[in-house]
Amino acid sequence: MPNALGKNGRVPAPPDELIRPFIEEFVAKGYHNSEIVSHLRKHYDTDMYNVSIDLLKKRRSQWKLKSARGQAHTIASIGPAIERVRARFPQQGSHDMRQTLLHEEKITVPRALILSYMNLHHPEEVLARKSRRLKRSIYWTAGVNDIWVFDQHDKWRRFQLFLHVAIEPFSGRILWLKIWWTNRNPRLIFGWYCNTVQALSVMPLVTQSDPGSENNGIANGHTLLRHLQDPALARTLQHKFKGQHRNIKPEIFWSQLRRRWTPGFQDILDYGVSEGIYNPDDALERLVFHYIFIPWLQNELDLFAEKFNNVKPRHNLHKALPHGRPNDIFYHPEDFDSRDFSVKVDQSSLDEVRQTYAVPDHPVFLLVPREFFDQASIFMVELGAPPVTRDNVWNIYADLLMCFRLIEENAQIRELLAAQPSLPCDGDKLIGSEDLPVIDFPPFVEGSGPHGENNSNADGSDDAESDFYEFDWTDESDKSS
The missing domain is CATH 1.10.10 (Arc Repressor Mutant, subunit A)
Structure with missing residues (x-):
């Protein structure tokens, strides 16, 4: 049978x-x-x-x-790949180096072999990293999608490049990591929020950011969405403003990004400015720079975020949260004895709020003015549409700039450049800034909802402190390499 x-x-x-x-x-x-x-x-x-x-x-x-053992790499065989990674990320430690080799070079090697290579060929870098001290701070949250946190980063202002990040702090997952020609427009920031909510079909209970008008779009839009989904929340602001360096998670993330990703790319940008190739005060050069550099850097940031979300941090005995890859915790909290507090969002409500606070045809969503983009695209085809890399990015920029210099006296180009704002002086508003007042509602109160000691869970039951977890945001930039 x-x-x-x-x-x-x-x-x-x-x-x-x-x-x-x-x-x-x-x-x-x-x-x-x-x-x-x-x-x-x-x-x-x-x-x-x-x-x-x-x-x-x-x-x-x-x-x-094959696994690391199956690939059977040696110090000699991994050398070229490590040097390629070091050219892009000169300050990466062995933990990050191993993940970059895995995700981008498709090479699986143990950290011990990477450390052996670094000790043999770059011992001074190993000693420099071992001398760093760890800084710890505490962060509290109830579970996945209990809260989303946001922050902007202006360290590249001299290049007229600005960054913004959104993080789900319970899992540590990066929701978005953006680079743009402004990060001070509340409609732009809320547009990124809408895109993320649409992709996930859920939103958090509460949002949080530093004080600042650029965050008012999320404060207003998220509050309106929550009101549409739950009328019982009417006339309460569903956003928390944290001042004086109390928006802990994204601030620590920026510190990690500056050590683990920024240095190699900042060297490239500094080269263009110091050599006189790029002058941010020149409107034409600034537009060409944004057209070439922002998509390239965004792609690099996307690779970093993908790797970050799929890498399991080293085990930390001081951490009470689940240990695992951010994506695993975010999408499968039940596997980590955790809860998902997300709120379902219907498309019609999202469309309504987007039209109010982030209308898609707003000019802040354009990389460069539409007429400039169309002409630049024509020139790029004439130049052979070369793929942008760290080795040729300034050459492509210079070639495209030369194409525009030849037609700079064209009436349409002159009119377009004349409309470009001049760079602000210190104290002036940055390009792209827009005032958007916060809805006149009472502020979010600690202790109301799932964040306070009088906690009510998503299923309506009371569970006091059992749903709270302690964050110990250790500097994970690699202690041992």
Whole structure:
């Protein structure tokens, strides 16, 4: 009689075409075999199929998805890849280096081998990193999507580049990491919020930021969305303003970004300014610079955010939160004995609020003026549409600038440049700033909702302190390398 369970009475394995894409994805992200087996169960019917670790090892061998041991790298073989990474990220430690090699070079190596290489070829850098001291601070939140936090970053103002980040602090997941020609327009920031909410189909209970008019769009828009979803919240502001360096998580993130990502790219930008290639005060040069550099740098930031969200931080005994990859905690909090406090958002409500505070055709959402973009695109085709890299970015900028210099006296170009604002002096409002008052509602009060000691959970039950977790935001920029 045929065995309905498959060979040897066991549940059969899923078809290869069903599980192979997920296995390849998990291997590329550095998951261990036990983690892969656990995560695979979410992608097939466990009543019909099963994947064991032995089967996974067999499939990985057949598909040549090798582990660090299987790739058998040596100090000599990893040298070129490490030097390529060091050229982009000169201050990365062994932990970040290992993840960059995995995600971008497709090389799997143990940290010990990277440390051996660095101690042999760059011992002074290892000593410099070991001398750093850790700074700790405490952060509290109830669970996933209990709160989203936002912050802007102006350290590249001299290049007329501005950054903005949104973080879900319970999981540590980066929701967005943007670079633009302004970060002071509340409609722009709320537009990014709307895009993220639309992609996730959920929003948090409360949002939080530093005081500042650039955050008023999120304060107003999120509050209106919450009111539309829950009329019981009417006439209460669903946003917290934290001043005097109390918006802890994004401030620490900027510190990490400046050590782990910024240095190599800042060297490139400094070169253009110091060599006189780029003058931010020149309107034409500024437009060409934004057209070339912002998309390239945004792509690099997207790679950093993707890696950040898929990397498991080192274990920290002082941390009471779940330990895991930010994406795993964010999407599967139940696997970490945690809760998801997110609120479902319907598209009609989101569209209504977007039209109020972030109308899509607002000029702040344009990389450069539309006429300039169209002409620049024509010139780029004439130049052969070369892909932008760190090695040729200034050459492409110079070639495109020369094309515009040849038609600079064109009436349309002259009119366009004349309309460009001059750079502000210290104390003046930055380009792109816009005043948007906060809705005249009582401010968010600590202790009301799931954030205070009189906590009421998403299911309506009271659970006091059991839903609170302690954050110990350790500087994870790599202690040992």
